[in-house]
Amino acid sequence: MNTKQINEQASSAGALSDPRQTAGSSGSKALIGVVGLGNMGSALAATLLSKGHAVVAYDRNPQRVEALRVEGAQGAARITDLSHCNIVISSLPDDAALESVMFSLPGGLVDILKPGALHISMSTVSAELSRRLEKRHTEAAQSFIAAPVLGNPDLAKTQRIFILAAGSAVDMQRARPLLEQLGQHIFELGEDPGAANVMKLACNVMTATTLQSMGEVLTLLTKAGIDPHLAFEVFTGSLFDGRVHKAYGGKIVDRRFKPAGMTAPLAVKDLRLALSEAERQAVPMPMASLVHERLVALVAAGWGDLDWSALGALAARDAGLDGAASA
Structure with a gap:
């Protein structure tokens, strides 16, 4: 037996x-x-x-x-x-x-x-x-x-x-x-139990890249004189009405990075695991690599206790917006 x-x-x-x-x-x-x-x-x-x-x-x-x-x-x-x-x-x-x-x-x-x-x-x-x-x-x-x-x-x-x-x-x-x-x-x-873990890592890669892109465009619109809350309403009321856009986009525009649902160091870990799996499978993931570095930068900025949606605050700080570093 x-x-x-x-x-x-x-x-x-x-x-x-x-x-x-x-x-x-x-x-x-x-x-x-x-x-x-x-x-x-x-x-x-x-x-x-x-x-x-x-x-x-x-x-x-x-x-x-x-x-x-x-x-x-x-x-x-x-x-x-x-x-x-x-x-x-x-x-x-x-x-x-x-x-x-x-x-x-x-x-x-x-x-x-x-x-x-x-x-x-x-x-x-x-x-x-x-x-x-x-x-x-x-x-x-x-x-x-x-x-x-x-x-x-x-x-x-x-x-x-x-x-x-x-x-x-x-x-x-x-x-x-x-x-x-x-x-x-x-x-x-x-x-294969490993399939569940690869799926989870893939979902986190997609979430992280979405946070990065939302942080960038909301910063652009803010500097262009558009109220970020109005921009968020346009995004989530039209083509970008997904759970991630609504939940994390709301954190970015309201600067609600505490309490963290996922802290930046944990997000760094997940992107690292995803990139390691991608290397084993010979799958280039340039966007995931970039966002992994942005998350590392978030930790380096002293914001490791913040939610990973603070990628939006990092984008704002890099663009020279006043008060961005207070996140």
Whole structure:
């Protein structure tokens, strides 16, 4: 019997409670661990609690754990405290953080989870890492899917994020009922978990290039004497009425760069990962390269704590507009 058959057998035997059993009085809900309690991870954990799930919350920052404990979660002081969880959701900032949690010795997540447990990685990380995680989980008779999200923490709090999910058909079937409680739509991208990560990175490249272009044209129009709020109304009321144009364009014209949905350093990381994948695939991406440099410049300007829409403020500063550097 191979490890995938072991996983299927464990599922049918009830080793992992079906996430669909979340309502009623059956008492058979899965115990869900959440690893990484930044803005997005905390929002996901809060949603799970609101849906009546039992949640075990872990973060290296004990204050974040305490904040979720007050809301009803069980607090975990160390990663090994998640060993009894049926499902673990990870929401971590980068490859290094996820690798540290998964493979740290002794007691990384792969080592401490029981056979049949399901790991859902909702982090924006490299495709290579997701494929390596799937391999390690399979070797341990565990399940894995990659499920990064589109949307900010505010959207996560109201279950309006979009979820990009990939993994084996068996694992996806088990994860889908839970994911449906977290977001408004799930896009399934096949059995290769790395595909979900490449898709997420591609979406972030498109968003970043849109922010750069909006910052440039709004600066041009401002210097030409046109009210940027009027320009924004023209854009979003005509040909450029997409979610990104409306949400981030509004931040640019109103100079609302805090609190950040995506900070500039995280955006730098995502563009770097996208360009690394492009190099592996021999795909020139000159626009992505340019915007990556602009994001680095944003950090260099001392604005690393701002939302990545502050690319608009950087464009204004470079054009010599008064007050641009106060963002």
